[in-house]
Amino acid sequence: MKVFFRRLALYAFALWSFFPLYWLLNTSFKTSKDALARPPTFIFKPIMKNYTEVIKNNEVWGYFVDSLIVAFGTTLFGLLIGVPAAYVLARFKFRGSADFGFWILSTRMTPPIAMLIPFFIMYLKLGILDTHIGIIIAHVGLNLSIIVWLMRGFYEEIPMEIEEASYVDGSSFFQTFYKIAVPLSMPGISAVGIITFLFSWNEFLFALVLGDSVVRTSPVGLYGFVGYQKIYWGQLSASASLLLIPVLFFVFLFQKPLIKGLTLGSFK
Amino acid sequence: MSQFRKEKNRFIFLMLMPATILLVGLTLFPFIVSFILSFTDYSLLRPGQTKFIFLNNYIELMTTDEFWIALRVTLVFTILAVFIQVVLGVTFATLLHNENTNVSLLRTLYLLPLAITPIAATFTFRLMFNPSLGVLNYFMKLLGLEPQAWLASPNTALFSLILVDTWQWTPFILLICLGGLASLPNEPFEAAKVDGASSWQIFTKITVPMLYPFIGLALLFRSIDAFKTFDIIYVLTSGGPGILTRTLNLYAFKHGIEYLSMGYAGSIAIVMLIITIVVAQIFLRKNKLLQPKDTLK
Numbered sequence: 001m002k003v004f005f006r007r008l009a010l011y012a013f014a015l016w017s018f019f020p021l022y023w024l025l026n027t028s029f030k031t032s033k034d035a036l037a038r039p040p041t042f043i044f045k046p047i048m049k050n051y052t053e054v055i056k057n058n059e060v061w062g063y064f065v066d067s068l069i070v071a072f073g074t075t076l077f078g079l080l081i082g083v084p085a086a087y088v089l090a091r092f093k094f095r096g097s098a099d100f101g102f103w104i105l106s107t108r109m110t111p112p113i114a115m116l117i118p119f120f121i122m123y124l125k126l127g128i129l130d131t132h133i134g135i136i137i138a139h140v141g142l143n144l145s146i147i148v149w150l151m152r153g154f155y156e157e158i159p160m161e162i163e164e165a166s167y168v169d170g171s172s173f174f175q176t177f178y179k180i181a182v183p184l185s186m187p188g189i190s191a192v193g194i195i196t197f198l199f200s201w202n203e204f205l206f207a208l209v210l211g212d213s214v215v216r217t218s219p220v221g222l223y224g225f226v227g228y229q230k231i232y233w234g235q236l237s238a239s240a241s242l243l244l245i246p247v248l249f250f251v252f253l254f255q256k257p258l259i260k261g262l263t264l265g266s267f268k
Numbered sequence: 269m270s271q272f273r274k275e276k277n278r279f280i281f282l283m284l285m286p287a288t289i290l291l292v293g294l295t296l297f298p299f300i301v302s303f304i305l306s307f308t309d310y311s312l313l314r315p316g317q318t319k320f321i322f323l324n325n326y327i328e329l330m331t332t333d334e335f336w337i338a339l340r341v342t343l344v345f346t347i348l349a350v351f352i353q354v355v356l357g358v359t360f361a362t363l364l365h366n367e368n369t370n371v372s373l374l375r376t377l378y379l380l381p382l383a384i385t386p387i388a389a390t391f392t393f394r395l396m397f398n399p400s401l402g403v404l405n406y407f408m409k410l411l412g413l414e415p416q417a418w419l420a421s422p423n424t425a426l427f428s429l430i431l432v433d434t435w436q437w438t439p440f441i442l443l444i445c446l447g448g449l450a451s452l453p454n455e456p457f458e459a460a461k462v463d464g465a466s467s468w469q470i471f472t473k474i475t476v477p478m479l480y481p482f483i484g485l486a487l488l489f490r491s492i493d494a495f496k497t498f499d500i501i502y503v504l505t506s507g508g509p510g511i512l513t514r515t516l517n518l519y520a521f522k523h524g525i526e527y528l529s530m531g532y533a534g535s536i537a538i539v540m541l542i543i544t545i546v547v548a549q550i551f552l553r554k555n556k557l558l559q560p561k562d563t564l565k
Binding site: 002006007009010011013014016017018020021023024027035036037038039040080081082084085087088089090091092093094097098100101102103104105106107108109110111112113114115117118119121122137138140141144146148149150152153154156157158160163164167172173174177185187188190191192194195198201202204205218219222223226231233236237239240243244247248251252255 | 275276277279280282283284286287288290291294295297298299301302356360363364366367372374375376377378379380381382383384385386387388389391392393395396400401402403406435439440443444446447448450451452467481482485488489492493496498499516517520521524525530533534536537538540541544545548549552558559560561562563564
C-alpha cells in the first residue's frame with residue numbers, strides 16, 4: 001500500500017515535469033495551423049517537415065556545436081578551478097576564510113543588469129568578444145560560486161579520518177586531495193557537474209551580449225525563431241526537442257555516481 | 269612543524285588562487301563601474317553630460333511607490349516560489365531515493381525542465397497559458413472549471429509565474445538533495461528501521477536533519493537566483509498586468525535598457541545586492557554555514 005502511494009506520487013510528479021515537454025514535442029510535429037488550433041489538438045496528422053527543415057539548416061548545427069563547446073568547457077574549467085577551492089574551504093580554517101567564502105558567494109548576487117555593460121567593455125578591450133573562450137570564462141565566473149559552495153557542502157559530509165590516515169602514511173596535501181578526497185566526492189562532483197553543464201547550456205543573457213555573431217549558442221539561436229510579429233513554432237519546437245538529445249546523453253553519463261551507496265556506503 | 273605549516277599555507281594558497289584570480293578579474297570591474305554610476309545621472313542618451321548627483325538616485329528610489337511595489341512583488345515571488353520548490357524537491361528526492369524500479373527513467377524525467385532550452389520552454393508555457401487556444405483552459409473546461417486569463421489577470425498572473433518557476437527549478441533542489449542523499453551514511457537509516465521507526469519519523473527525524481546542509485545550500489542559491497529572475501517574467505508577463513508582476517530586476521531593466529538611464533538602474537542593482545547580502549549573511553550565520561564544522565589538524 002505504502003509502495004503504491006509512493007509510486008503514484010512519483011509518477012504524478014514525472015507527469016508534471018514531462019507535460020510541458022510533451023506539449024513542445026506535440027507542437028514540433030504539427031503544421032503551423034495545427035499548432036495554434038482552437039481548441040488545442042491532441043490527435044492530428046503528424047508531419048516531419050519541421051524536423052527536416054531544422055536538420056537541413058546549417059545554422060542550427062552551428063548553434064549546437066557552439067553550445068557543446070561552451071558547456072563542456074565551462075564544466076571542465078569550472079570543476080578544475082572550483083573543486084580545489086571548495087576542498088580548502090571545507091577542510092581548513094585560516095584568517096579570513098569565512099569572508100573569502102562569502103565573497104565567492106556574493107559574486108552570484110549581482111543583478112545581471114549591473115554586469116552586462118562593464119563586461120561588454122572589458123571583453124571589447126581584451127579582444128575576446130564573440131569567442132568560445134570568452135563565453136566560457138563568463139560562464140565559469142557566473143557558476144563558480146555554486147560549484148565552490150556545493151562542493152564544500154559535499155566535502156564536509158565526508159569523514160576526515162581517511163584523509164588523516166593518508167597524512168600519517170606520509171602523503172602530501174596534494175596527493176591526499178586528488179587520490180583520496182576527489183574520488184570520495186564523486187556523487188557531489190557528478191551533481192555539480194550536471195548543474196554547471198545545464199546552467200551553461202541554457203544561459204541566455206551573457207551568451208547574447210558577449211557572443212551572437214560568430215559564436216551563437218542555442219538559446220540565443222533559438223530566440224531567432226521568435227519574430228516580432230510571429231513565432232515560428234515548428235522550427236522552435238523541433239530544434240529545442242533535438243537539442244535535448246545531447247543533454248540527456250550527458251546527464252545519463254554523469255548521473256552514475258548519484259546512484260545510492262555506490263561510493264561511500266562501503267566504509268562509512 | 270614549521271615546515272608542515274609552510275607546506276599547508278602553500279597548499280591553501282595554490283588551491284584558492286585560480287578561483288580568486290578569475291573572480292577578481294570578472295567581478296571587481298563591473299561592480300566598481302555600477303557602484304560609481306549609481307551616484308551619477310549617467311544616461312546613454314546624453315553620455316557627455318554626466319554629473320555626480322550623490323545620493324539622489326537612491327533618494328528618488330526610496331520615495332517612489334513603484335520601487336516599493338517592485339520590492340514587494342520580488343519578495344512575494346521569491347519566498348513563495350522557493351518555499352514550494354524546497355518542499356517538492358526534498359520530498360521527491362527522498363521518495364526517489366527509496367524507490368527501486370525505473371529510478372533512472374524517473375530521474376531523467378525529473379531533470380527535463382532543467383535540461384530544455386528555457387526560451388523554448390517559456391514560449392511553450394505562453395502557448396499553454398493562452399486563454400482561448402491554450403491547453404490549460406481546455407483542461408479547465410473539461411473539468412467543468414471556469415477558464416482563466418492566467419497571465420493577464422491580476423488574480424492569477426503572479427501565481428502563473430510561480431508555477432512556471434517551480435516547474436523549471438524544483439529539479440535543481442531535487443538534484444542537490446539526490447547527491448546529498450547518495451553521500452549520507454546508511455547506518456542511521458538502518459538503525460531506525462531496526463527500531464521500527466515509521467517512514468514519516470525517518471523522514472523528519474533523520475533524513476531532513478542529515479540533509480540539512482544541502483537543503484540550506486539549495487535554498488540559498490535558489491533564493492539568490494529567484495530574487496533576480498528575469499527571463500520567464502519578461503517573456504510571460506513583461507511585469508503586467510499593470511506593474512503587478514514587475515520585479516526589481518525588471519524595474520532596473522526598464523530604466524537601464526529601455527530608458528537608457530544607467531545611473532538609476534545601477535542604484536536599483538546596488539540596492540538589490542545589499543538586500544541579498546544582508547539576508548544571506550543572516551541566513552548563513554544562523555545556520556552556521558559560513559565556516560566548516562571541523563577542520564584537519
